[in-house]
Amino acid sequence: MAPVPNDLRPVVISGPSGVGKGTLYKLLLERHPSIFATSVSHTTRDPRPGETRDVDYYYITMAEFEKMIEEKAFVENAKFGGNRYGTSKRTIGELTASGKVVVLDIEMEGVKQIKNSHIEARYVFIAPPSMPVLEKRLRGRGTEKEESIQKRLAQARLELEYSETPGAHDLIIVNDDLETAYTELEQFVFKKTQEQDAKDEGAASVSVED
Numbered sequence: 001m002a003p004v005p006n007d008l009r010p011v012v013i014s015g016p017s018g019v020g021k022g023t024l025y026k027l028l029l030e031r032h033p034s035i036f037a038t039s040v041s042h043t044t045r046d047p048r049p050g051e052t053r054d055v056d057y058y059y060i061t062m063a064e065f066e067k068m069i070e071e072k073a074f075v076e077n078a079k080f081g082g083n084r085y086g087t088s089k090r091t092i093g094e095l096t097a098s099g100k101v102v103v104l105d106i107e108m109e110g111v112k113q114i115k116n117s118h119i120e121a122r123y124v125f126i127a128p129p130s131m132p133v134l135e136k137r138l139r140g141r142g143t144e145k146e147e148s149i150q151k152r153l154a155q156a157r158l159e160l161e162y163s164e165t166p167g168a169h170d171l172i173i174v175n176d177d178l179e180t181a182y183t184e185l186e187q188f189v190f191k192k193t194q195e196q197d198a199k200d201e202g203a204a205s206v207s208v209e210d
């Protein structure tokens, strides 16, 4: 039977491009589909062939997007190639209220925004074993041109620097061996909160006295 998580706070996964965030994120959702959920983002870009409205994205106009920013409806939002993307507080709130643990795959600026939005969340940073290994994975994936690889490696250095800021993340996982990294992630997300630990200890001592 699938374990039940004690902590429903969203899990924000970040780390440099090519480090394996997407791979770890997908494993978590595949192995525990009834526990974890992805949050559907809002975007101003048009749907691509094969995408489904309200499943892949909530497609909205630029005016609607700007209104949502004004209303502080997003925990984070970003612009890529002229299009805007955002994660809404409401989407996260509804999923959490339905008992799911929301997992977010977010880049560094988004992580900083989520922290400023003051939502309760847990922050996991995925680090590469080394820069040469990261470069090898980026090249091995075969999805990037040379210029894009260099850009991603430069950004990776900034992300690694940020990960060294005390308190920036609750956990840093070095993704060397995939299954080992996955186990660390799983253990972290199923960990009890300190309050639950204290409550359980209290309950245990009562039963001992009984």
Ligand SMILES: Nc1ncnc2c1ncn2[C@@H]1O[C@H](COP(=O)(O)OP(=O)(O)OP(=O)(O)O)[C@@H](O)[C@H]1O
Residues within 6 Å of the ligand: 015, 016, 017, 018, 019, 020, 021, 022, 023, 024, 137, 138, 140, 141, 175, 176, 177, 178, 179, 181
């Ligand atoms: N522990 C690992 N050992 C070896 N290869 C790995 C490991 N984890 C992931 N990979 C491989 O590294 C490549 C990059 O992984 P992935 O696409 O998940 O990275 P990402 O961090 O999500 O990148 P992006 O932010 O660009 O989407 C993939 O080809 C993946 O199969």
